[in-house]
Amino acid sequence: MLRITELKLPLDHAPAALPAAICQRLNIAPEDLMAFEIVRRAHDARKKSGILLIYSVDVTLKNEADVLARMTHEPSVRITPDTEYRFIGTTLANNGKHRPVVIGAGPCGIFTALILAQMGLKPIILDRGKVVRERTKDTWGLWRRGELEPESNVQFGEGGAGTFSDGKLYSQIKDPRHLSRKVLTEFVKAGAPPEILTEAHPHIGTFRLVTMVEHMRRTIEALGGEYRWQTRVTDIDVHVASDRIRSVRGLHLHGGGYLEADQVVLAVGHSARDTFEMLHERGVFIEAKPFSIGVRIEHPQSWIDQARFGSCAGHPDLGAAAYTLSHHCANGRTVYSFCMCPGGRVVAAASEPGRVVTNGMSQYSRKEFNANAGFVVGIDPERDYPGHPLAGVELQRRLESLAFVAGGSDYKAPGQKVGDFLKGQASTEFGEVLPSYKPGVHLTDLSACLPDFAIAAMREALPIFGRQIKRYDHPDAMMTGVETRTSSPIRITRGKDMQSLNTQGLYPAGEGAGYAGGILSAAIDGIKIAEAVAQEWVEVAP
Structure with a gap:
């Protein structure tokens, strides 16, 4: 079988045009083409002559x-490349180890547990939150009533932060082993639409993610995996044999429980701040890493569709338009769009009392009125939070606390119209664009919630982005703050064996450990971690 790439056809091409293009590319007669299968479809809207x-x-x-x-x-x-996933070995070894433990049931934790379960290793999965249906009810409690449940929210619980997102399933990471194909195939088995296997920028949406997460849990349990909900790890028992040899011996659990463990996967997500603090106190190597801060910006989706697709806006083969923007500012900062959610809404994503955090979410249909995206500024430890591995965490907390106060101290978010933001004045009334954030938006001046360098960079970038996407800098476009959870503010350093550099048996994993960004890359990292854990359990395949 052969693979042909870069076959370009007009948006409204006839069905027969694709096999004709194949024959033309290969210079063969139609009767020599026995069959074909689409493996990827993308669109190119850059040329004014028409979308391809x-x-x-x-x-x-x-x-x-x-x-x-x-x-x-x-x-x-x-x-055609071989994209079939192959396990690293098949024969289980009786090595006397305890069952592997996975902390966290987000995308990384799910795929770590799934691969381990498929290899017969029967992992134990601990999560501080609740099963996804109960977690969804708690999340609605914040959105509808302003009531935050610290252990069950957008950040914590089955499915992780990715459950309440656009459900994007694409990544910039290199994937020579085609692990992304394994992830997408498992998602389709769990109920995702089959087109995620072929679309260049697939997404699922929150409602579908909920049912998929449940299905994958049942699969893991059927293979011998064991979930323990509302089980927060409060401490890690580390055996110190010498200055250079430290190893995991067990886990202390909330409520006084103890779990013996010698292989522990840390798939805790980017908001497990108390876990980061505990690990640092226990001497686990942690370093500060760059992340970004800013706001969510909203425009009517129709504006974005028209700016990106022109007269083809609304075409069923295109769906809701997305965008990616970036600008390097005079003050040395980079402003860029992050986690763009077409036809979605801005959601409350706080996990600690007295703080406000925003995030974006879409359903599979992407048919809600507004588009939203993070409008953020890159920051780094050397310049912005030097001196301590957890200084980035404290910066996040400070900005989120400022946003809580600016929003009225009741989990409403501070908001400002773009026109007022550019003029440096507080907003007092909404314009053409109404914010989607629940439990509500309190109009104010966002400069009270973000550093001066970030405000200056964002003011510089807005008109430049407005030249790239018409009406991006429209005076009535809405900005809602703050966006601080773009990625983990720390990295739990690990070696080539995927274990902590100074603590054997501890496997830092996924976005929270600083090795992924988004559902797909986190899931891929989970597969790699599972393989590293399994190295000590199987006879490795030649």
Whole structure:
């Protein structure tokens, strides 16, 4: 089977145009094309002459060897890669170890547990939050009534922070082993729409993610995995044999329980601040890492569709338009769009009392009125929070506390119209764009919630982004603060064996440990971590 890439056709092409384009690319007669399958579809809206659909297809031919030999110098034609996932070994070894423990049931924890369960290792999964249905009710409590449940919210509970998001399933990471294919295939088994296997920028949406997470839990349990909910790890028992040899011996649990463990996966997510503090106190190597701060910015989705697609806006093959923007500012900062949610809403994402955090979410249909995205400024430890591995955490907390006060101290978020933000004056009334954030937005001046350098950079970037996307800097566009959880503010350093640099048996994993950003990359990291854990349990396949 051969794979052909970069087949470009007009948006409204006839069904017969694709096989015709295949034959033309390969210079073969139609009868020589036995079958074809679309493996990827994207669109290119950059040219004013019209939007193009770009296909990658796998083809079955009568004379494949002859065609391949003739197309040796054509980079868009090659043998179809093998994307099947293969486990690292098959024969279990009786090594006397305890069952592997996975802390956290977000995307990374789920895929770590799934791979371990599929290999017969029967992991124990601990999560401080609740099962996803109960967690959803608690999350609505904050959104609808302003009541925060610190252990069950957008950040904590089954499915992790990705459950209440757009459900994007694409990443910039290199994937030579095609682990993303394993992730997407498991998602489809769990109920995701099959088109996520072919779309260039697939997404799922919150409601579908809820049912998929439940399905994957049942799969893991059927394979011998064990979940323990509302089980927060309060301390880690580390055996210190010497200055250079430290190893995990067990976990102390909230309520006084103790769990013996010698292989512990830390898939705790980017908001497990108390866990970061505990690990630092126990001497686990942690370093501060860069992240970003800013706001959520909202525009009517129709504005974004028109700016990106022109007269093709609303076409069913295109869906709701997205965007990616970036600008390097005069003060040395970079402002960029983050986690863009077409046809979605801004949501309350706090996990600690007395603090306000925003995030974005979409359903699969992406049919809500507004588009939203993080409008954020990059920061780094050397310049902005030097001196301590957890200084970034304290910066997040300070900004979120300022936002809580600026929003009225009742979990409403501080908001400001773009026009007023550019003029440096507080907003007093809403304009054409109404904010979607619940439990509500209190109009104010966002400069009270963010550092001066961030405000200056954002003011510089807005008109520049407005030249790239018409009406991006419209005076009535809404900004809601603050966005501080763009990524983990720390990295739990690990070695090539995926274990902590100074604590054997501890496997830092996913976004919270500083090794992923988003659902797909976190899930891929979970697979790699599971393989590292399993190295001590199986005879590795040759």
